Amino acid sequence: MKRLVCRYRSDEEGYLVAVLDCGHGLHMRHRPPFELRPWTLTPEGRASRVGTEASCVRCDRFERPAEWVEYKRSQTFDAAGLPAALGRDHGLREGVWAELRVHSGALTLSACDATEGPWVLAAPSTMNIAPGWRHRVTLGPGCSFDLVFYRAPDATPAGEH
Numbered sequence: 001m002k003r004l005v006c007r008y009r010s011d012e013e014g015y016l017v018a019v020l021d022c023g024h025g026l027h028m029r030h031r032p033p034f035e036l037r038p039w040t041l042t043p044e045g046r047a048s049r050v051g052t053e054a055s056c057v058r059c060d061r062f063e064r065p066a067e068w069v070e071y072k073r074s075q076t077f078d079a080a081g082l083p084a085a086l087g088r089d090h091g092l093r094e095g096v097w098a099e100l101r102v103h104s105g106a107l108t109l110s111a112c113d114a115t116e117g118p119w120v121l122a123a124p125s126t127m128n129i130a131p132g133w134r135h136r137v138t139l140g141p142g143c144s145f146d147l148v149f150y151r152a153p154d155a156t157p158a159g160e161h
């Protein structure tokens with residue numbers, strides 16, 4: 001998935017890591033002749049890349065950032081009480097990951113761009129949902145599920161959708 005570079009930090013070995021808006025880090029090494037990123041060597045060069053796009057393979061694998069913290073849980077939804085918005089194309093806002101937990105029955109999660117999936121999740125199972133990833137949910141008979149929301153340890157978002 002395409003993500004935005006928010007800022008930089010150093011890893012334990014002093015290598016530069018770009019922090020993306022999904023919460024994942026991406027190593028930015030300058031190791032001639034194998035990897036050429038001379039812009040990483042100056043503050044101006046690094047600043048010039050803030051706000052640019054990068055591909056995040058960890059989002060592609062739906063890996064929730066390990067250090068993100070739970071801050072809210074939804075009610076338990078079933079077919080009768082499913083908010084219409086969840087059955088249409090929608091996505092989490094930036095800065096929020098969710099874990100969808102199927103407690104009974106099964107549901108189908110479809111990606112709006114249809115590049116992957118759909119995924120059929122039968123109880124008990126869970127799936128991480130990445131920020132901004134457009135999807136929709138279709139419930140099977142007797143299905144119930146809820147959502148656990150996560151944010152960065154230093155964040156205070158206003159809502160989920």
Ligand SMILES: [Zn+2]
Nearest residue numbers: 022024056059
């Ligand atoms: Zn990511």
